[in-house]
Amino acid sequence: MTRTIGVSLKMYFGHQRTLDWCADVAEIARRHPAVRGGGAELFVLPSFPGLPPALDLFRDTPVEVGAQDLFWEDHGAYTGEVSGAELRELGCRHVEVGHAERRRLFGEDDRVVAAKTAAALRNGLIPVLCLGEERAGSTTDAVRTCLEQLDSALAAARAADRVGAVVIAYEPQWAIGAAEPADPEFIGAVCGELRNALDAEPVLAGSRVIYGGSAGPGLLSTLGDAADGLFLGRFAHDPAALERILDEVVALDGVSA
Numbered sequence: 001m002t003r004t005i006g007v008s009l010k011m012y013f014g015h016q017r018t019l020d021w022c023a024d025v026a027e028i029a030r031r032h033p034a035v036r037g038g039g040a041e042l043f044v045l046p047s048f049p050g051l052p053p054a055l056d057l058f059r060d061t062p063v064e065v066g067a068q069d070l071f072w073e074d075h076g077a078y079t080g081e082v083s084g085a086e087l088r089e090l091g092c093r094h095v096e097v098g099h100a101e102r103r104r105l106f107g108e109d110d111r112v113v114a115a116k117t118a119a120a121l122r123n124g125l126i127p128v129l130c131l132g133e134e135r136a137g138s139t140t141d142a143v144r145t146c147l148e149q150l151d152s153a154l155a156a157a158r159a160a161d162r163v164g165a166v167v168i169a170y171e172p173q174w175a176i177g178a179a180e181p182a183d184p185e186f187i188g189a190v191c192g193e194l195r196n197a198l199d200a201e202p203v204l205a206g207s208r209v210i211y212g213g214s215a216g217p218g219l220l221s222t223l224g225d226a227a228d229g230l231f232l233g234r235f236a237h238d239p240a241a242l243e244r245i246l247d248e249v250v251a252l253d254g255v256s257a
């Protein structure tokens with residue numbers, strides 16, 4: 001199976017460090033068997049100014065580049081915003097929508113998330129749709145929250161008849177920025193239910209369910225096939241850590257082959 005491995009650099013790095021990190025990851029991607037053999041699909045989300053140089057640095061690799069946010073309109077008097085149309089024109093493939101930090105710090109609510117998801121799909125971008133419960137609780141509660149968020153996030157795209165493949169990043173909010181990820185069994189149970197929901201809808205064919213929230217080396221091996229991959233933050237800042245995760249993809253492929 002192909003594993004989807006995404007990295008959001010959030011606002012951690014300055015410009016030069018972003019370029020150095022992308023150059024190191026491009027070098028790993030050019031030679032790593034997980035990427036060369038198609039076992040891992042890698043996408044990277046730098047800050048907006050990092051997009052054009054990152055697209056250049058990854059040009060001769062299969063690594064996809066995307067943005068951490070977009071505006072819900074495509075053109076106009078929206079000072080400071082960046083449209084999905086421009087991201088697509090640049091060559092972006094993915095765009096993140098609904099991250100817990102945007103909800104908490106920038107007041108993005110379900111309506112905004114739905115409008116941005118529709119804008120992504122309308123512009124041919126794959127939304128990396130972040131879903132997750134605020135507080136740790138039962139898997140039943142987590143699944144219910146995620147399914148409600150998924151339904152609400154897709155509402156505007158459905159109304160416009162523009163639903164397509166998405167990457168769902170299941171990110172329990174309480175596990176973001178923590179020392180450890182959520183319990184692998186818990187992750188597997190929630191991702192499994194999200195997978196069932198996606199499989200029930202042919203318009204969502206090709207969608208992926210990946211896990212984020214203090215994910216790092218070692219987690220993928222434990223999860224096995226319970227998730228389609230990982231959405232990484234801090235624990236991918238060292239390119240060597242990302243390489244170890246790609247090594248895990250190779251080992252898992254060996255196991256399931």
Ligand SMILES: O=C(CO)COP(=O)(O)O
Nearest residue numbers: 008176177213214233234
């Ligand atoms: O929010 C995340 C990815 O977007 C996860 O971040 P951390 O892995 O740093 O907790």
